[in-house]
Amino acid sequence: MEPIERLLAVFPKRTISLGELEQLIQPFVRTYDEFSEIILRLEAERALEMVKSKGRTTRTPSLAFQYRIHKSRFIEDYHHELQRYQNRLHPAIQLDDYYGKDPSVWNNDVPFILKIDEYLKTHSLPSEPVPAPERSMELVGDEKWITEGDGKKLLERIGLFDRLRIIPVSEPLMLAVHPAKIEEVVQLHLIVENKTTYQALLPTLPDTAFSTLIYGEGKAIISSIEQFSLQYPVKADHRFYYFGDIDREGIAIWHSLAKKQPVSPALPFYRACLQKDPASGKDYQMERADALDAFLAYFAPDEQKQLQELLASGQYYPQEMLKTRELQQIWREWQWTS
Structure with missing residues (x-):
């Protein structure tokens, strides 16, 4: 074009x-x-x-x-241009995603795609994993392109992020391991938002059905979850549960995490909170309708109504609403695999 x-x-x-x-x-x-x-x-x-x-x-x-x-005239030319590029680029580079996007996305991406094409034609797909800044420098000459620029999104668009053996650069995942569960076929993992809840639950980990207890550290878990397979390289059917504050921010953290790693709300903890008197003072938090809708879908209709009214009034439930003994009892006694 x-x-x-x-x-x-x-x-x-x-x-x-x-x-x-x-x-x-x-x-x-x-x-x-x-x-x-x-x-x-x-x-x-x-x-x-x-x-x-x-x-x-x-x-x-x-x-x-x-x-x-x-603009349809230009779109037709745009699609022809994509076809021409697909025929000349390294076969590992896939352009299908661009057919449904505004041509401006392609215009922004094509200079980087040509550099990636040159790299692949010279070196082929890598066999060894390396940290993101190193791979970023090899591909486009900018060590921050993947971690701080749009590099990760572009590589995902062309179907290459996973194939380029990129080690994510994020904070280490903080987790405790239940050794007796390491060889099980189905393994459960509990992620908790706050440090107080993590410390309260840690002593009872050996008495639960869970393989790990993970400290989410607020929003940090959204990126640090990428380290899970590296820090816990155990082949199994991994199932994740999340327990955070019942406020708009806590729900948004769960929703962002769920987009990267399938994770269910740990309903027994949340339902125990709903039996308590809520705290006040979170009316300043922004509403995230998509996150709330996804979260509410796990609850019964009466619970959904309670949660909606709670958040609309600026009230919330911090994780610390549940005391240590109550947290431990729920985690230890609930039939998580049923």
Whole structure:
């Protein structure tokens, strides 16, 4: 897709004035004749259609004062461009995801994709895992591109993140292990948001059906969960449960984590909290409707109503609402595998 067509494809409005076209195309032309030649060609291709009510200029050649942009024309060219690139790129690079995205995403990504293509054609897919900054430097010459830029998302879009053997750079996962459970086929893991709850539950881990107790450290768990398979390299059917504060922030942490690692709310703990008198003072937290809807889906209708009313009033349940003995009893006695 030509640069000018790319710019028109992502122009935020359906119509464009002649003045806006001049600003858009100015970097690519030097004279009015060159500018008008491009506009008239786009008219002839029906990519730009004159808005008749606005009229045309008296200059020669004459141009319309305003045009409708037929972006479907550009999309067709865009898809042809993707096909051309797919045929020349390393076969490990997949462009299917871009067909459903705005061309601007492709425009931003293609310089990096060409660098990745060069790397793969020179070195092929790596056989040894290395930390993200090292792989990032190898791929695009920027050690922060994967961890701090858009590198991870781009590599996922082209189907390469997992195949490039990238060791995530995040804080180590803080966990305690129940040695007797390591060889079980189905293994349970409990993640708790706060340190107080972690310390309260830790002594009773050997008396539970769980293989690990994981300290989430608030939002840190969203990235540190990536370290789980490295720190606990045990092949099993791993099932995760999460217990956090019953407030909008705690629910949002669970929801963000669940997008990366399937994890169920540890319902016995949450339901025990609902039997207590709530605390007040969280009315300042932002509502995250998608997170709340996903969380409520695990609860019975009466519990859903209670939770909605609780959060709407600015009330909440901190994990510390449950005392040590109660936490331990729930964890030890509940039939988690039923």
